[in-house]
Amino acid sequence: MSELYVESPLAHREVPQGLSIELREITDRGMIDVRGHATDKKFMAAAKKVLGLDLPKAPRTSVSWGDVKALWLSIDQWLILCSRAKALELTAALKAELGNIHSLVVDVSDMRAVLRLEGEGVREVLLKGSSLDLLDEDYAPGTVRRMRYAEIAALLHVVEETVFDVYVFRSYADYAWDFILATARAPAKVTLFGAQATPK
């Protein structure tokens, strides 16, 4: 049997030029959607047993354990990040461990495209499509937030001070990519606060 052909949502896009920040697609990311009640102790314990971490209960936070990360999505929903290879295995393990506990675990590794934006001024670029208060200290590394981005739904993950991952449903990947190309153009760079030249 020949090898399986696998293609990420943005595989056909070229490395962008002329931007004020860096933009690329992250392709090796496994994702598992986990539903269960944070108030259900059995559920939380089972998840911890498999993932090695306590699913975060605080809204908009994330927790890591080794190469596994859990992003809070709702009071009864998390997105588990890991390598693609590991996603299958973790999904099976979670399902097995959860057994009859009221829950729903789905491998959704192929459902979203992940766009990595990196560099000085990345928040300003994102603010051209998002109405969140991204300059606020609430948006420290680790923060997770669903948002409306341009005309689509997206999930924002603050990886580091100037590194952001934007998750969009894969059918919108090209749109999101093009939107960032348009708003991150170097001549359109905006600095929101900080010292500026004295206006003449």
Add this chain to the structure above:
Amino acid sequence: MLVVHCPVCGAEGDETDFHGGGQAHVRRPATHDPANVSDEAQRDYLFIRHNPKGLHFERWRCDRGCGKWFHAARDTVTMEFKAFYGISELPPREVMEQATGEWATYFKDRLKAEAKS
């Protein structure tokens, strides 16, 4: 553009991050006694709406946040939100007391019914 606050996850954001879902506390008669819903009761459920000029109670969904539905009390003239509360809850007492017209009657009846049970 209103600022809406989700009482479930605490997210705050533009109205476009949320989804307005119309009047709150509408009772679906068929859920309770499907065999005995009059045409008028069905009409009221589907079409008749409180439409106050002033304090109103409505449903919203935290569309771009936790995805949960919740309730809000809002003034339809000033657009000021007076409270955000859970989807299975009644508004805070002091807000209920500010209600007028049909809403005042509604809350009075609800409280009476609750006191009884």
Add this chain to the structure above:
Amino acid sequence: MKSRYSIFSLARNAMNYHKDWERAWRSPQPKAEYDAVIVGAGGHGLATAYYLAKNHKMTNIAILEKGWLGGGNTGRNTTIIRSNYLQDSSIAIYELARSLYEGLSQELNYNVMFSPRGVLMLCQTEHELRAFKRTAHANRLAGLDCRMVSPAEVKEIVPIINDDSNCRYPVLGAYYQPRGGTARHDAVAWGYARGADALGVDIIQNCEVTGITREGGKVVGLETSRGSIKTKKVGVVTAGNVSTLMQTAGVRMPIESLCLQALVSEPIKPVIDCVVMANTVHGYISQSDKGELVIGGGTDPYNNYSQRGSFPSLEHTVTALVETFPIISRLRMLRMWGGIVDMTGDRSPIISKTDVEGLYVNCGWGTGGFKAIPGSGYVFADTIAHDRPHAIAEPFGLNRFAEGRLIDESVAAAVAH
């Protein structure tokens, strides 16, 4: 009888520096009792009073208006007039209205500037194209003068349209009503006001009705900010404010009041000669005789009595129109405003008797009632005068909501106005 307006009266008055013009309408004090009272001096209320007086010889009547006449939605709408609806009952009322508009300036001796410059409803998806084709079949058999036009014809009628067939929503054609158009909104209100006044109707402004008084199952009068008024017949025509007022008579309405916004650009030399509606992207546009582009969009999604809307809905409309008419990108918005529209559950109006004897209601015109003013006034006056629904009004009764007999126009092609 009032002195008539004409080129000659204009010239005559010019000689005297226009010092001798009569008032267009009186400013009477309310009487203690009327044979009938219309609440709300919007287009529908004024037309109702005019036809009550003219067709039914009821002249001891009054219109009570809480603010200034025509100051509601009639004074703030984008003035699109068309009659090419899908359902038979809609076609009947809107076409009656449209045909009355044709001769309204002469009828009222007031130039309402009805301008049948054509209404183009763009088809920007296959689904929309199909839906309009269906409407076209229905309208043709109903006897309306409408037709589908090709993308090339659309380009001919509106040369500034984006005709790139690869754009996001390419124009696949349009549904065209050549004798749809616009009229000068204020003039419609003022013309009916002047006409009704001349027939003896008391138009009382700055008079808010605060309550409807009933005795048993009957109406006996009204409470107003200028005292009580006795009457046995009340026609409530208060658009966005209908729920609260009807409530005082114990009638609950299937209405929600929402804000609908519109805007105008700075005036420019003519670039667009007809009305264009782009329903898929929620924008419609025409150019007034003064030169400003008149643009409307959809309603904001929550109840609102503030006459001030939210920015996003207009933002979507403008964005869509920039895409549809790229040259407007460099033009500028001059003014935006909102009106409180009365939306029913099926998005069709209510012209109805109520369970209370002598109480009639005309509302629910939502985002599209300007075009209906003459027809609605005509059949509502008839309904009030004879205490039974006029045949054209009958389908629009309140009873339809309990029967499930909805008149849902928006379903076929989500067309609002």
Add this chain to the structure above:
Amino acid sequence: MSNKPYRLAQGGSRIDRTKKLHFSFDGKQLNGFAGDTLASAVMANGTKLFGRSFKYHRPRGVVGLGSEEMNALVGVGDGSRHEPNLRATQVELFDGLQAVSQNRWPSLAFDVSSLNSSFSRFIPGGFYYKTYMWPQRFWKHVYEPIIRKAAGLGHAPEGRDPDSYENIHVHCDVLVVGGGVAGLAAAESAAATGARVVVADENPQFGGVADISAGTLDSMPQATWIAEKVAALAAAENVRLLPRATVVGHWHHNYLMLFERVADHDPALLREGAPRHRLWKVRAKQVILATGAIERPIAFANNDRPGIMLASAARAMVERYGVSPGVEGVVFTNNDDAYQTALVLKGAGIGVRVVDSRGRAEGALVEKARAAGIDVAVSSVVSAVEGNLGVTAVRVAAYRKGQGRVITERKISCDFIAMSGGFNPALHLWCHNGGKIKFDDGLQSFRPDRHQDAIIAVGAANGTFGLADIIAEASAAGETVGKRKTKSAKIKLPKAEEDLQKPLEALWFAPATGKYNEGNKHFIDFQNDVTVADLELAQREGYESVEHTKRYTTFGMATDQGKTSNLNGLGVLSEATGKSIPEIGVTTFRPPYTPFSFGSIAGVLTKNLFLPIRRTPIYQWHADRNATFEPVGQWRRAYTYTGPGEDKHASINREILAVRHKVGLLDASTLGKIEIKGPDAAEFLDRMYTNMFSTLKVGKCRYGLMMNELGFLTDDGVTVRLGEDHFLMHTTSGGADRIAAWLEEWLQTEWTHYKVFVTPVTEQWAQFAIAGPRARNVLAKLGADFDLSHDGFPHMSFKEGKLGGYPVRVYRISFSGEQSYEVATPSNMGRGLWNAILDAGKELGIEPYGTEALHVLRAEKGFIVIGDETDGTTTPIDVGLEGLVSKKKADFIGKRSLEQSYLKGPNRKQLVGLLTEEPTDVLPDGAYAVRAVKDKPPMEMIGQVTSSYHSPTLERSIAMALIQNGRARMGETLSFPIEGGKVIRAKIVDPVFYDKEGARQNV
């Protein structure tokens, strides 16, 4: 003053005389300096005539200082870069700028339509309502075309805008609107608290009118103090200074829109790729309005002649640009402030005298003026102006307040007038969102009162004009509202010194002798040519409400939105009616403060970014194969694949026949997919669907119907039972998001006790239909690790496993009536599996087919499509699916509504099949059947075609229709009058046209 007659030898704080710029006005090549505005540069060249008014085409020049300008409107740029109606006072000069005047023909100085002015007596406010009515059709064909030709000011650009625009969001603690003395003082103290502060000013420079105001701060000229503050604020980490940025509107919850002109002033920036405009969407915890005040003109006869300016504008011409408004001027005022202008003119060596309407003029500035030798005439008004394209003289008359007309006049030669009727606080933003205002007798103007939002006005915007008061008020406001961080902010206030001013006396209308009084020429709204007489006429005719007067005369409706005219109009109405100004009331202030571009609103959301297009994993393959795409919601689906030498009709037929006789492959990835799991999942589905799901066996599929609460069909699809408490629901492509939200809504709001989770997974899966008699062979060829036999994998069942090595879920369901498998694989492998299927199917004759073939195939089978056979008013019973409406279940969504009398009533339209008498006639979609064909409409309609196709399988046309009582009329022949007078006759038949027993899918 040789070839630049009006450029003064000295002065001009804004211009750089070493940088000469070339520009053109109406094609004439002119020079100016860096720092000039178009207004100052043109005036420096000796031209006062800038444009023509709207209705009378009267010649007009510059009146204002900046954004309040209503007369000097020009078009800038050409072709697709043309922009009409710009205020010359706001256009910054750059090298190569091209400007044209507007609303004139053939030329600015000689304009044919200025004849309107001679007719003006016949065309007073509202005249068109009284005429143009006969004969009826003349309005459309004669009168209106003439009126429209005259409409508008400038002309639109040509072609698509080559420039770019963008939006940006920003949250701040404090937004300071206006960067004059007040705004900067407020910003300074707010910033000192550590708050995040944005300061926006519409001008290129900060400082407001400080540079042309006489007072000092800490003994420095105000301008020096401003420069210091601007530098300090620019250096601060927590402050953003935004010049060329107009706050255009204020909305609920302190949402403001800020319009930044990024590159209009500098074509080099545009060339580098900068956006032309940027719209800032600002959410501010606190707004400080420091928008200053706008000077009022005075209504006197012919007060619109070029050369008549506001006093502050005349002053600015001299001080900022070194441009003299003329040689010999008259300052006409009712207040002390304008004396500053007189002093400045005098200081620049320009002839000047003052006409003051007040009985006494004795403030410190007045005394200074007298001391400087300026002639001051009190109790006097300018009663009329002579000159046409410019001012040649004024008539000055003795004046007593309340006088209707004057008798004696004396004539004074002059070539310009600087007028000041007082100042109006700029209340626009205060009022946009319901702020209350109050009338101030001292100012004779409105000022802010209360506001529901966190917004506060300071400085001239608040009606505070004393320099020390402004600073104190603004600084205090900044400090209290800025408090967010804990930093303490003690700002040392500068010491303000200025000449004390005496109060003004209202002057709304300067009377003239009879001749001038009755000639309609005291302009209130300059641009729209509304005069005092027009306002009075409106009152006389009963248009009493100020709102009626506004609409009848169009006063305040021009592009300046009455910035300089509204209050004057109210003053005139007050005098005409005897009511006070507050009794008359103001018209509504609406956004925007000044007009802003539609392009800036759209931002980058044009062309490919206007709205998203959703692509399936196979999208590129479809495109490469020359697929026509069909939009379905935001998705693009392949409609048909036209090969070489084929048209669409041929390719569709080919695709259909491939499915019927061989095998076809369809990209169905867009179908909605939702996982539903929990102990109550089955019961929940019973509530959502019309039919029963709790009885479905694990591993089996069932087709379900969904209604809304009104009893109308909204969606359908196949749901699979993956496990006892676990389902996978398929929805229509357009319905995926809507249905997922719908399920959540019911779970969260009505059946809150149900233990059910719902997770949409549409995009996790690429999904394909392999359909046709050889479908199984394709799967076998690919290699499946599960039983493919009919018994082992019967119709309406489900398997999970590997196909050609790819992980798959396979559903044996059929929308074509053929043997059919729907195969789902994770999206990233979609393209791989798609190719593998095509390879495997090659020798079996596999063909990809598109949505049109799909539609015909299903129509041949009589299957409905939501949105085709239904239109939102159609019940399951109407489309003949009564069998799928459970009688056993007590309640499900929409059930009760089906009982409403009309939905149960007679004469409902029912789904039937139609066969045309002539097999080659294809009924048009949406065609109506009539009860009886008549010569002409109206004809009674009894139902309409919902789907209609040529069926290559049956080699004839087929159609489905909703017909009144259709099911009772089987065999009846109906008439469909279509366009062009043709009538198509068709027989009512069963809607299943092909393989009625369903044998083909079951093998």
